[in-house]
Amino acid sequence: MIVALIIACEVAFWALLAAGLAFRYVFRMPRLGLALLLCEPLLEVVLFAVTAIDLKNGAEPNWRHGLAAVYIGFTVGLGHSTIRWADARVAHRFAGGPPPVRPPKYGMARAVHEWKVAGRWAVAALVAMALLQTAVWYVGGDGEIASLRAWQQRMLWVIGINVVIAGSYTLFPKERPERDPDPKTEREQAKMP
Template structure:
């Protein structure tokens, strides 16, 4: 595996490690400022990935699928990062600290609306990510070195359309609350 693949793996692990460190520090050790510091490191991880990937491409590397995945990762992290941290925070507080309300699982039309908001975030991350990929294609200006970018853009376009179909289906057939026996 090349450096970029390892860097993406490192960044994904580091993202969840700093979130966990932030939550443990905030709730178990009662150090709110230090906990916030760890949570604030998540954009730094994205910056490291962005700089390293850019330097690799500027130095003449052929843009491969890992470079494209780095762009996707950065876009998804930018758009969903705050909500992923909130999701983890709510569950940590409830399941580990036994504090606060149980995390809400919407059903019916509320679920469909929640999914629609999530789809709009997915669409925003798609625009950011494919924008980054198109910039890479533009700046490298060599189809032989950027074929993988086009492939990821096409695949992500298919995924966003399928996700929209799923989103619409929840308005037609909203999920019902599970009955406990």
Template sequence: MLLALTPVLDLILLAANAIDLSRGSTATFAHGLAAIYLGVSVAYGHKMIQWADTRFAHRFADGPAPTKRYESAYTAECWRDVVRTGIALAIAASVLWLLIAIASDPQRSAALTSMFGILGIIAAVELVRAIGYTLWPKKTPVVA
């Protein structure tokens, strides 16, 4: 039930940020972090819940062990994460622009503007990771 309400909680978080800024508050790092959280929640939410469900089922409900990816399967997953991260960053950037527009004052929204640099760093790290695993794939462990 709580997991099903996650999108509602995300909308409440966005509304709270917007109301806070529209009432004249100065944006802080927390406002920007909320934008990133919203993007990650939308783009990665299903994958994170599936990851947790698989491990919980294995640990407590005699479910199958989680599968580990290696070689090209791991590389392909890295590139799918690049796409997910791109979606998360696009959502975060959109929310940041919305909050900057609501604040309507460059002085009060400086903390939000500075978050775009963090989005760039996140994108670069994700891309370097995928390129690295493309060039040097994660090897299947040798069983002795």
């Protein structure tokens, strides 16, 4: 049941996102669109409540309960940036908004971008780890908690991998090729008569 609910929450996340953006930009009803987007966190509340009830009713903690905690953590850490990413693209396509800003490709600007991405992933993993630890305490010493601990270790790997990626961009920044012009210079040259 938990896995089916996680799948339903994921489907509902994208459905609410699509509906919210459609009402906001296509149908020109920004308040209704915003209201639909603000319903997104309710999905995690429902998943959290159902998981807690399942554990309270005596279910042995297993990988499904861990997956629910991880899903909630990733939605908290990455959901807002996903919504912002989609919003920028839909606004550009349907409402005449500015083109979406692309992440920098080179130098320390790229390193800063990668550290921001790593920070979002770290928040997701830390929230998941906190929920998993809460489940461990909730179940107590008598329950089988090995699967929950395994998920916590996986979240440490997620943090570590993202730190290594961001660190590599800091230690070994990618240099701009000579034939790849600076976008600012290119724009300034285009403005010249």
